[in-house]
Amino acid sequence: MKKFLAVVKHEYKKVVLKWSFLIGTLMLPTLAIVFTFVPMIIFSLRGEPTRIAVYDPSGKILPRLEKNLSPDRMVEKAKKAAADSLTNIDASQEEKMRNQAAQFTQSFVLSEFSASGTVEEARASLIGSIMNGTIDAYLIVPANVADTNAAFEFRSRKGGDFVSNDTLRDALNDAVRSQRLAEANISEDRLSELSAPANLDAKGIDETGEEKSAEGIMIASFVIGLMTYITLAIYGQQILGAVVEEKETRIAEILFSSARPFELMMGKLVGVGLAGLTQLGIWVGTVAILLGFLALQSDMSMIMSSVPAITPLMVLYFLIFFLLGFFIYASIFALIGSMVTTVQEGGQFAFPPIMIMLAAFYFCFAVIRDPNSTVSFWATIAPFMAPITMPVRILAEMPPLWQIALSIVVNVAAIAALVWLTARVYRVGMLMYGKRATIPEVWKWIRQP
Amino acid sequence: MPDTFNSDISLKVSNVTKRFGDFTAVEDLSFDVRAGRVFGFLGPNGAGKTTTIRMIVGITAPDEGSISLFGEPVSYATQNRIGYLPEERGLYKKMKVVDQLKYFAELKGVSRSEADKKIDFWLDRMGLGEWKKAKTTDLSKGMQQKIQFISTVLHDPDLLILDEPFSGLDPVNVEFMIDVLSEFRTQQKTVIFSTHLMSTAERLCHDIILINKSRKVVGGSLREVKESYGTNLIAFRGSNADSVIANRSLVDRVVSHADEQELHLAAGVDTQAVLRAMIESGANVMKFEITEPSLNDIFIEKVTGAANGTLTAPVEKNL
Known part of the structure; x- marks a missing residue:
């Protein structure tokens, strides 16, 4: 032994x-x-704000887009997303979300681009601006927003910034949708009521009956x-x-x-x-x-x-x-x-x-x-x-x-x-x-x- | 250590046989080793030496026969009384010298404080005090050899089994180790010494056993063994004696050394008759000495069975 x-x-x-x-x-x-923290840190490091010139001949999308990218709106969205996993949000968390949202919105600077010529002329001019560095990206809003086939044209020097792209896409979707709803005379509140997702609360139950x-x-x-x-x-x-x-x-x-x-x-x-x-x-x-x-x-x-x-x-x-x-x-x-x-x-x-x-x-x-x-x-x-x-x-x-x-x-x-x-x-x-x-x-x- | 006489038997091997499948490694081997003596365990490679030693140390058990150490049958209990230096030696490569020695001592049942003391004593004795914290890979082969030796004596064994203990040592260190071994002898400890080097065996061993092809060939005290080989051996140095040397009715076999020759006379030939024949044939004799056979000669004769023909190569080379 x-x-x-x-x-x-x-x-x-x-x-x-x-x-x-x-x-x-x-x-x-x-x-x-x-693996837990580095991606978080990397994504929270934001570069220079993206300067986007918006060519919106209809003039209907740009104001809504600006509104959707405002800090208040971002907080609202984040709250909604978090609501699925959180039952209550205390003040300090709301504060943090606001700061985060502010960070996101700060990364976009929207400016209106108005030109009297054709779309092609406008595009050429916008590309010129990107090339000489006065803007980073442009968004061309189609004339008829209600047309579901109408394409929005977004071109950016920072094509790989998917976080920004996603944020912009969401904001644009919301803007277009509310514009279409307004044209169809449906209020947005009414729509969110109608399209509220079914709340599937998926959890396991252990042997003591606890969730x-x-x-x-x-x-x-x-x-x-x-x-x-x-x-x-x-x-x-x-x-x-x-x-x-x-x-x-x-x-x-x-x-x-x-x-x-x-x-x-x-x-x-x-x-x-x-x-x-x-x-x-x-x-x-x-x-x-x-x-x-x-x-x-x-x-x-x-x-x-x-x-x-x-x-x-x-x-x-x-x-x-x-x-x-x-x-x-x-x-x-x-x-x-x-x-x-x-x-x-x-x-x-x-x-x-x-x-x-x-x-x-x-x-x-x-x-x-x-x-x-x-x-x-x-x-x-x-x-x-x-x-x-x-x-x-x-x-x-x-x-x-x-x-x-x-x-x-x-x-x-x-x-x-x-x-x-x-x-x-x-x-x-x-x-x-x-x-x-x-x-x-x-x-x-x-x-x- | 109980009081013992030189004649007391410390190890008794009786009719031991060990087989591995169809191969018989050791067959009906019997010998006694007396306390306080150095016992030479000799034989060529594959003769069964290592197998026998492993049975003595308790690593394997004999198929037939028995081995007893200090009157007790060999078992795991007797292992603590034996210090074994195997021919194939090894140390943990990346471990400190002192840590390995402690581990080996602990495995032999030595207490921690005792081991510390002994390790310091032996490292100093071997002149390796400053290498205590070194790793094996930092040591020369000779140093590793000495560390290995220390590991076999830390538990103060009554029986020391050394398999080729001097390989890898320079002549100075060989002398040093021989001194250390003679101390063991004076402490009435028994040393079994296995080697190919007949000259070393001849110098150190009181008793020998020679085994070949699993069996005992010859055994007894060195003196007895040598005397049984008679005195028909002549150390010769000179010239113009070729006709006599080549005469098979006088000289049976010649072994050439660097500057002299060893003449093995044919059976019944008188040494003086040979000397006379040389002088009559006009040889220039510078040295003509009747010598006793060396262990080397006995080894060659018994192992190779070369009773005729001329052997010129030193025997170690063939092994």
Whole structure:
């Protein structure tokens, strides 16, 4: 037991005290933060306002367009959009929206372009203005706005600014629509009453009857499936590398003359497993802190409300299934490591387990879509797959306890069989130098008493 | 360490056989190793040395026969009393010297504080004190060798098994290591020494066993083994003696060294008769000395079975 603990400690320190561990541990939260915040920051950075010359011979669209791009109107629109996901908006949020809207409107400077000639002459003159830089874009409003085939011509030097283009398109649509409505003698209020969308409130219901957000579940399930998959793959390779190193450098001979091969192998699995748990703990902790921080930012309550409630029981299950997955794949990789002579050779053999993991990861999508289907049932019970798919299913919809228990029993049995098999191959394979073991050879080692 | 006499048996190998499938690596091997002696375990590659050592160390178990260490059958429990330096050596590449040594000591059941003390002592002893925090990759091959040796003695083993301990060391360090080993002997510890280098074995070993093709060929104290080979060996230096040397009825076999020749006389030939024949044939004799066979000679004879013909290549090359 003392020697076993020495091995555990040694393997744990070997993983955790390496630069790659620190980098790997920091990488995931950093990437998460980068992917969350950088696009937000980039889109909030606005360039120079776009100067648009509007050629509107009818004179009916420009005033409405200007009105639609006014800050008041933008706030109204933003409020309406947010109303779907928010029940109440407090003053500070309204303030923020106004500022944001002001930012959007500031990026357009509309000017009227009037010319007495034909449209073609006007266009040529506008293009000239763009070329000499006095304006950035022009909008030619067709003469007959009521004609649904009439095309609005918008040409800009900044064709790729899709955020601005979208804002402009929305404002223009509204302007044209209200103009057409006015021509048809329908008031805008009347129209919005008539065209109000049906309010589909789509949410999941958990086993206690509490509501939960469908979208949040999907994202969280995907994240947990992906994280389990990545962690298992990384730590599997870690085990493979550690086993091959001891074989390649012949340290195995010294180790085997000091402790039982089984102690050495299990010590390695447990030590690296604890290192994996440490990393996972750091990540979960980071996410928890990040969510807590976001919860304090009142304008992020939108996001918070869609984070599914994760109970301590769920966390316990996640932990169990992570460990099941770790021991399954770690023993497979240890088995491979003791058969091959170099890490590169091991990489070729690592293909089958990686494929199984990947398949399990793809099954996650089926599980997310319908957690209670037959496919989901088998995918979350099957050995090798369950450690990746079951956490996803638990998050999507808590399965009956007997199914979780069955899954655990099946996978523990698989681990017992794999550890037994690996131990048999390990004790012989680790002392075989020079060439890769063939399958018949390995079979012989397994049958040796 | 209990009080022991030189004659006390520390390791007893009795009728041990080990097979791998159809291949018999060790067959019916028996020998005793006495405490406080250096025991030479000799044989060519593939003779079964490593297999035997692995059984002594408890890495594998014999199919037949038994091995006992200090009266106890070999098991995981006896591993802590053995220090084993395998022929194929290795250290963790990217780990600090002190960390590896601590790990190896811990695996042998040495307490942390004890290990710290021993590591400092041995690193100083080996002149590697300043390399304590260095990584393996920063060390020369000789230094790695010494670190490896330290790892085998940290737990103060009663039996030391060294497989080619001097490979990779320069002559100065070989002398140094021999000094260290002789200290073990004075502490009544047993050393099993496996090597191809017969000259080293001859210098260090009290007892030897020579195995070839899975079986014991010859064994006993160095003296006994040598004496059993008789005294029909002559170290000769001179010229114009070719006719006598080529005479197969007098000289059975010739081994040429750089500046002299070793003449193995044919059975029953008197050494004086050979000397007389040389002088009569007009040879210019500068050296004519009756010597005892070297371990090298015994090794060649037993391993290659080259009882006739002329062997000129040094034996180490063939191995």
